[in-house]
Amino acid sequence: MFNLYETKTAKILKISDHVPGIKLFELGFDKMHFQLRFDEDARIYPGQFIMLSLPGFGEAPFAPCNKPGKNLELCIRAIGKLTNRMHILKVGDKIGIRGPFGIGWPIAGAQVQSSKFKVKNEEKKNLLIVVGGLGLIPLRTLILGKNEFLGKDAKIQIFYGAKHPSEMLFRNEYESWQKDGVNLQLSIDKVCEDWKGCVGLVTKLFEVVSVVADARAFVCGPPVMYKAVLEKLKKYGFADEDIYLSFERRMHCGVGVCQHCGIGSHYVCKQGPVFRYDQIKNVQGAI
Numbered sequence: 081m082f083n084l085y086e087t088k089t090a091k092i093l094k095i096s097d098h099v100p101g102i103k104l105f106e107l108g109f110d111k112m113h114f115q116l117r118f119d120e121d122a123r124i125y126p127g128q129f130i131m132l133s134l135p136g137f138g139e140a141p142f143a144p145c146n147k148p149g150k151n152l153e154l155c156i157r158a159i160g161k162l163t164n165r166m167h168i169l170k171v172g173d174k175i176g177i178r179g180p181f182g183i184g185w186p187i188a189g190a191q192v193q194s195s196k197f198k199v200k201n202e203e204k205k206n207l208l209i210v211v212g213g214l215g216l217i218p219l220r221t222l223i224l225g226k227n228e229f230l231g232k233d234a235k236i237q238i239f240y241g242a243k244h245p246s247e248m249l250f251r252n253e254y255e256s257w258q259k260d261g262v263n264l265q266l267s268i269d270k271v272c273e274d275w276k277g278c279v280g281l282v283t284k285l286f287e288v289v290s291v292v293a294d295a296r297a298f299v300c301g302p303p304v305m306y307k308a309v310l311e312k313l314k315k316y317g318f319a320d321e322d323i324y325l326s327f328e329r330r331m332h333c334g335v336g337v338c339q340h341c342g343i344g345s346h347y348v349c350k351q352g353p354v355f356r357y358d359q360i361k362n363v364q365g366a367i
């Protein structure tokens with residue numbers, strides 16, 4: 081039975097570092113039935129999170145980002161006590177994992193987690209992903225499992241903004257995403273040498289690219305981005321019920337007990353981190 085507080089031991093199998101200050105960890109679990117994979121036993125849905133712990137350094141939430149059916153992968157930025165410690169670990173070292181927790185993106189199968197996402201509108205077929213910075217992480221699984229999660233006919237368009245080209249996550253995969261039919265649009269904050277693409281905040285892409293039709297929008301990134309993105313989405317006629325936002329808040333327990341992640345009466349850990357816009361738009365402090 082799933083135990084909210086049980087920490088499972090995972091071994092670091094591989095570490096990659098394509099972006100300065102950020103590392104991608106592939107993890108394995110000792111016992112098969114503890115494998116946190118996208119399988120029947122311990123299914124993790126895109127957009128959910130796990131709690132990672134290192135004794136003496138704390139515990140924090142991270143979004144799984146591996147390909148469906150593959151080993152758990154976490155992409156982690158070194159920012160503080162726990163994450164800096166993670167960055168000095170080596171292949172073979174062990175860490176603790178609890179979860180998965182929360183409600184992820186509303187995709188095939190995932191709605192059964194909660195009645196929260198019973199949509200009022202007829203469901204739109206395509207997907208516009210608007211992400212900034214680390215916001216791409218909780219969407220990588222969905223992108224890599226596009227056909228499984230959205231169906232073969234669905235189109236995915238990604239608007240991704242980063243400060244600098246060198247900070248773009250998963251750059252080595254863009255070509256294969258595009259081969260799989262993903263329409264990837266990139267923007268960087270400021271002019272830089274060798275960059276011939278769009279320059280400006282991620283919202284600039286709405287002005288220079290045609291937005292995919294018949295789409296829902298999934299948004300994830302730094303809090304400062306949300307207001308401006310929502311403004312653009314509304315301008316393009318997206319209904320509130322077709323916009324989903326993932327929120328990042330400080331979390332302690334991850335399971336709706338400590339109240340650290342509260343937005344109004346909502347707990348980001350339990351009722352989120354993904355919220356549909358109409359459910360959160362009037363909640364003070366949400367956006």
Ligand SMILES: Cc1cc2nc3c(=O)[nH]c(=O)nc-3n(C[C@H](O)[C@H](O)[C@H](O)COP(=O)(O)OP(=O)(O)OC[C@H]3O[C@@H](n4cnc5c(N)ncnc54)[C@H](O)[C@@H]3O)c2cc1C
Nearest residue numbers: 129140141142143155156157159160161162163328329330
């Ligand atoms: C649902 C969810 C998913 C996440 N997924 C990822 C992920 O995939 N990859 C990743 O690198 N990070 C992710 N994060 C953020 C990650 O949890 C924090 O970076 C982590 O808690 C930092 O721990 P630390 O002990 O290293 O930092 P600390 O020593 O605790 O803090 C260092 C600094 O970061 C600030 N900080 C830490 N956490 C947060 C936060 N949640 N919001 C705002 N400021 C914060 C602190 O105020 C402090 O200034 C996610 C957060 C949430 C809520």
Ligand code: FES
Nearest residue numbers: 334337338339349
């Ligand atoms: S993190 Fe404790 S209630 Fe959400």
